[in-house]
Each structure stands twice: as C-alpha cells, then as structure tokens.
Amino acid sequence: MQPPASPPAEAHIVVRDLTMAFGDFVLMRDLDFTVRRGSVFVIMGGSGCGKSVLLRHMLGLLEPARGEVLYNGRSFTRAGPAERDAMLRGIGILYQHNALWSSMTLAENVALPLQEYTKLSPAEIREVAALKLALVGLRGFEDFTPSQISGGMQKRAALARAMALDPEVLFFDEPSSGLDPVTARRLDDLMLEVRADLGTTLVVVSHDLASILAIADDSILLDIEAHAAIASGSPRDLLAHCEDPRVRLFLTRGAEGRPQGGARPGGSA
Numbered sequence: 001m002q003p004p005a006s007p008p009a010e011a012h013i014v015v016r017d018l019t020m021a022f023g024d025f026v027l028m029r030d031l032d033f034t035v036r037r038g039s040v041f042v043i044m045g046g047s048g049c050g051k052s053v054l055l056r057h058m059l060g061l062l063e064p065a066r067g068e069v070l071y072n073g074r075s076f077t078r079a080g081p082a083e084r085d086a087m088l089r090g091i092g093i094l095y096q097h098n099a100l101w102s103s104m105t106l107a108e109n110v111a112l113p114l115q116e117y118t119k120l121s122p123a124e125i126r127e128v129a130a131l132k133l134a135l136v137g138l139r140g141f142e143d144f145t146p147s148q149i150s151g152g153m154q155k156r157a158a159l160a161r162a163m164a165l166d167p168e169v170l171f172f173d174e175p176s177s178g179l180d181p182v183t184a185r186r187l188d189d190l191m192l193e194v195r196a197d198l199g200t201t202l203v204v205v206s207h208d209l210a211s212i213l214a215i216a217d218d219s220i221l222l223d224i225e226a227h228a229a230i231a232s233g234s235p236r237d238l239l240a241h242c243e244d245p246r247v248r249l250f251l252t253r254g255a256e257g258r259p260q261g262g263a264r265p266g267g268s269a
Contacts, residue, residue, distance in 0.1 A: 011073075012037035012169065012201045013058070018067035020053055027053060031067070031229055033220045040195060040202045040215050042235065045222035046250065051205040052096075052173055054222070058203070059091070059171065060084055071169075089117060092162030096173040098154050100146040106133055106157045107142035113164045132160040136190060152183035156190065163194070170194070172204040176211050188214050209253065213239070221247060 013035035020027045027050045035041040043051045056062045058069050060076060068077035071087055079087065100109050110129040114120055120128065130142055136156040146154050155175065162170055172191070176184035188211050195202055206212055212219065212235050221231040221238075223246060231238055231247045239251045 010037040011035070012039075012071070013041075013203070014070040014073075015054075015058065016068050016070065018054075018057065018069070019065045020050060020057055020062070021065035026065070026227055028222060028229070029227055031220070033229070033232055035201060035203060036218065037201055038195065038199050039217040040191070040204065042204045042206055042212050042216040042219040043222065044206055044212055044216075044219050044235070044250070046207060046224060049222040049224040051207070051222060055171060055173055055203070055205050059093070060088070089165060090168045091171065092165065092167035092169070093171045094155070094158050094162045094173065094175055096175075096177050098146070098158040100154060100158055100161070102146050105143050105145055106138060106149075106160070109146075109157060110161045110164050113161065117165060128164070129160075132163050133157065135163065135194075136160045150183075151178055152187065155179065155187055159190065159194070163198075166198075167200065169201045169203060172202065172206075174205055174207075176206065176208045181210075184208065184211060185214070191215060209251065213251075221250060 011034045015031055015033050018031040019029045020031075031054070043054055045051050053062065057064055064077060068075050070076060071090070074083075074087070076084060076087055100106075101112075104112075107126065107129045110132050111125045114125045114128055118125075130139070133139060133142055136159050138153065138156055138160065141149060141153070141157075146157065149157070159170075175187055175191070179187065191202060191204075192215055194200055202215075204215070216235045218233060219235050219238075220229045222228075223230040231242055231244060235251060238247055242248065242251075
C-alpha cells in the first residue's frame, strides 16, 4: 500500500504572465512562476538579464507591461494604494548595498520601521530592536554605527531591520555582493536559520552559483538573449538533469569556487 501523497505546498506568491518592458523594449516576457510558502526561491541569471528589475516589479516599484503579481491569492498589481501599503507591511527587503543610515546606530536603523508602522512605546521599540539584532548575532552592537562594523556585519544589521516588522516574506537583492566567500557562506547559513526558525518565505536575487546551490529550494533562470525564463525548479535538480546547454553553462561556471554543501565554516561574519 502506497503512503498518502503529501499535500501540495501553499502558494505564497504567484507571478502570472508577467512582461517587463521599458517603452518598446521588452526585457522579459511571459514570466509564470509560484513561490511556495516557507521556501527559498532564487531568481537567477547573468548580469543585465532583469533579476533586480523583476524584484522591483514584485514589490510594486515598477509596473508590468502585462500580467500581475499575487500575494496569498490577492492581486498586488491590481490593488489600490491603501491595500498595497497593507500588503507591503508583510514584506521585508535586504538591499544590495544595505541602505543603512550612516548617521544612525544599528538599533536606530532597526527601530525606524517600528516607529513608522507600530504604536509601540520607545522602550518597547528599543527592546524589539535589540532582539532583532541579537537574532542575527549582533547582540552588544546596538550603539555602533554602520561605519564601525564589517561588511558582513552590515549585511546582518540590514537583515535585522528587514525583519523588524516580522514579515512573512523577505526579499534579498544580491545578498553576497561585496562579501568574501567565507562571509557570504555565513550569510547563507543565517538566511536558512531565519527560514527554519520563523517560517519566512525568502525570495533571493542572485548570480552567485555557490550560494544558489546551497540555499535554493526552487528557482527561475532568466536568459537575456531569449528575453524569457528558460528553466525553473530546484537548481540542484536542474544541474543534475537539465540538458539545455544554456542552463548547464550557467550552473557549472565557476563551480570550483566557494565550497558547495558539506560542513560550513564557523565563526561570525
């Protein structure tokens, strides 16, 4: 007797028939994919293919030429300003260059969204900010400014701020950009810990092959020449089974770089 099949994972984000264009120039057309709740979904591809542009469409910073983005079955693209704002409060973003305010301490940076979107008292905000920094390994650094800490620590501080409002979805735009291989690998570990501990859905824009293979449950591969997605699924499965030479070229380039799988280096970034 066969065991009962597992129920399908819940769709958290659906991108449907999405075309991204600037005037008459079509960057990507007919994008269709689903991000499962609690998964790590990677938008991958070479430089200039539209990965970050797709992220901006998913966040409403750019409007699609056609198609829509849905969160929890509700159309974000077609929503009015008030509904969009409410939906965005369930989303956190770690920007490629962190976007921390240099004149503020780490605790003050984390406190900003709490001051803007909650009715917590100043004491409660300080307590939550300290907790979020502790979750990313920055306990004791609350009063440091971004210039006083390393690049890897800045990434973690930016992640603490992105987590301030307990979002259901975290977006990462090239999180390993500017980091050395060991620090980038530790950030991968932290992202997986956040997913495991909080059940957060992670959407990651990346061309970092080692990171993609280490963290991704699912993915989409954008191709600049095809102006379309040419593959989707687990990057490890694509590497093992996909025969499209374009896909294999992307997933095998630089494979001798950072170690993939196995024991992770210890310590703090």
